[in-house]
Amino acid sequence: MTKVYVRKDSLGTILGVSTSPLEGYLAVHDDQEPAIAKFLNDPLGLKNAAPTTEAVGKERDRRLALGFNYDFGDERGVHHFATTEADMRGWDRVTKLKDVMLQGGDTTSTITIATATGITQVTAPEWNEILLYAGMHFEQPLYQASFALQAMNPIPADYATNPAYWPA
Incomplete structure (x- = not known):
């Protein structure tokens, strides 16, 4: 379990995760939280994307x-x-x-x-x-x-x- 800082857009979509505080990255979270773990595993959301x-x-x-x-x-x-x-x-x-x-x-x-x-x-x-x-x-x-x-x-x-x- 690692504490991370998360950057989100106005709709709550994760845009980035950092282990150190950066401008625009707020709040400390656990990197095992489902939404954060999913983002870290597939940041572009391509792993389960339907073939084109x-x-x-x-x-x-x-x-x-x-x-x-x-x-x-x-x-x-x-x-x-x-x-x-x-x-x-x-x-x-x-x-x-x-x-x-x-x-x-x-x-x-x-x-x-x-x-x-x-x-x-x-x-x-x-x-x-x-x-x-x-x-x-x-x-x-x-x-x-x-x-x-x-x-x-x-x-x-x-x-x-x-x-x-x-x-x-």
Whole structure:
């Protein structure tokens, strides 16, 4: 048990707690009083705050940045494609090159790319296959899961940790 000084607003809401007297902090209280203990344990009142749609969006974005595995189905094997913001800038450059190649009718020249697994080459049509796979099997399931969570009222407190809410 520690004696503390408490600062409150005009409605009695605790704004601050100090172990020494400060300007605006009045009266000596016991730090075990329920309202004071609650404030000391969670001063911003966030521990039991209901999850928000923004929080679900951040969790989706975190999961999108983890990347995915793609099986080329040949000697190149399975590569892990990284999908952080920096990686996606690289994806954009490869996609622009692929578009120009296809517009010129080039379906056989290769583009050298670096995945999280290593360096490999892809043709423009193969890059299209990777883009389609990423969208259909990686991005869309995560977006769909996040949309379903954001539509829930209330959003479950374990939305970020419960694997039942997210694709495997």
